[in-house]
Amino acid sequence: MAELDLSSDVVALTAALCDIESVSRDEGGIADAVEAALRALPHLDVTRFGHTVVARTDLGREERVVLAGHLDTVPLTDPPNLPTRREMVDGEEVLYGRGTVDMKGGVAVQLRIAHEVREPARDLTFVFYEAEEIEERYNGLKHLAADHPELLAADLAVLLEPTNAEVEGGCKGTMRVEVSTKGIAAHSARPWNGHNAIHDMHDILRRLADYEERAVEVDGLTYHEALQAVGIEGGIAGNVIPDRCTVRINYRFAPDRSGEEALAHLHSVFPEHELRVTDLAEGARPGLDRPAAQTFVEALAVPVGPKEGWTDVARFAALGIPAVNFGPGDPNLAHHDEERCPVAQLVAAEAAMLRWLA
Template sequence: MMLDPRGDLRTLFTQIVDCESVSGHEEVLAGLVEKALTDLPHLETVRIGNNLVARTGLGRRERVLVAGHLDTVPVAGNLPSVRETREDGEYLVGRGSCDMKGGVAVALSLAAQLDSPAKDVTWVFYDCEEIAAQYNGLGRIAAERPDLLDADLAVLMEPTDGVVEGGCQGTMRFTLHVPGTAAHSARSWTGHNAIHDLAPILDILRDWQRRDPLVDVDGLTYHEGLNATMVSGGLAGNVIPPEATIQINYRYAPDKTAAQAEASMRALFDGWAMEVLDLSAPARPGLDRALARSFVEKVGTEPRPKYGWTDVARFSELGTPALNYGPGDPLCAHKADECCRLETLDECRAALGGWLAEEDS
């Protein structure tokens, strides 16, 4: 199979979806994308592992980076893809159709189409986004060739249903350990029940839900979340539990750093032993930048906050403001019937391509 980025966008999209590329196994698709890019004489293409970076070098005043990941979550009987006609249009159903091979198809099509854009463009196609952060292809590029990621603005082709979503939430997962003393349940007063001692923690979580969880950042309103997600404890049905553990997930707005988020949680749960399992920094929307504002104006819809963590945070750490924008309803991502309305591919290509081709006033 060969990919023709100058051909029909929907055919290109179908081919990319049908090339299985579960995280860690992107080599076939990466090879196809590499061949398609190296056939484009206006681009300089570099391959690092299963990551491709292709750049124009026109000496434009501004450089925009457009990125999309090649990998998907595991296939669940949803490949090859199928087309379905629904009341609101035609859909492609299959693993990766929403997250995020629609964005990859749009980016690859524009990489071929825009041989002389008004802004220099760096196109990045990377691997291992859906698994542990240490394997993420953007991290490898940043470590080996950070110069390839230099840009004035990054657009991450995450599924947003064609609406600009600014920044992203940070996330912190941690456990609180509650000690007790084991005893026979017939003589419970001789022990100390650790599970019962989870009650004050649950009270704190319930009280937190009653406060205003809305935080305004650069004109976007983020809804924070603090929730118990797992509880463990107990040895047997007739034993007073000698210990209990509760896992909590804090999704926080980008008005604070990761360190500030951790400090606030340690203060909130002072008195309990805390183990931090995961702490990822957020990204501010970056909509105060002129380049970002011009893109929002071109898209023509009201921007929204991004709920969840995305790789815009990686660009933020590099000092590059980044936006999420791409085809596909994010609520369809990772579902067994994952799908993408085909019309959104055309809409995203027109908006992003038109903006990259136009001189900013």
């Protein structure tokens, strides 16, 4: 079994975590290493569910905070982008390798805090979960929230996903729907015998092109909505008038709307059409008006903005826990063949969290 030295610096610990391959559904080795390292710390109570590890302090503090991060990565490249390596790029030292951004740098920060902060000012819950990068049904945080929500109870949750070491509050919701038009099939040489469903799609596409997306302030952060066609299908052959055309639409909605309200809005945009919902994930308000969140932002003293995508902070919001994203790494380099994180950013993220907790 691989061993982790939590007393090592955050960069070396990130490299050690990355060098334990943990592609989704194969997190057993890294979960074993994380569990063993945490069980060696007497101030923590450690439990494990599958390949999800939870460690908690129980000091009777007035406030509790969850620090969460996933253990899995997307598949390696060919040839593999492991083991990790350190290089100088434009005068800056960088750590290369799968997981350096998404998100073993954040996991290393969690583990360093677990090792270094034995008497935190607020009780801490550390969550290291499996299967974030694949289908939701495997997601370890989802199962933990459903089966053991008491372990996630807190005044604030911090998901250490990559944010360039800046705070990103909450997240937008996402909904995918399909809209179809119906026609009558016929030979393309005699189109008057049929009705072209693709031509009828013009009105739907025009509404999407003309749609004015909202910019919405929620708890002091401005989220930019997006309504876009992301796919279209129609026609069965080059000599057949298509009798059906379907466009797939993705709506990224601000966290002031619930999924139900988002769907109602789409019905107002396409009142004459039936909408088939194929995917829905609720957004999360940042909760920056909560005292715990305000203290976090003040202590870190880094830029604060909205999370324009979707992350697992929404699972905490569903439990009534305000949640923010904060972690090292440029999210634009997540899953990249040349995935890499500046060494200085790993160090800065750890320092910022220690300012808050210690």
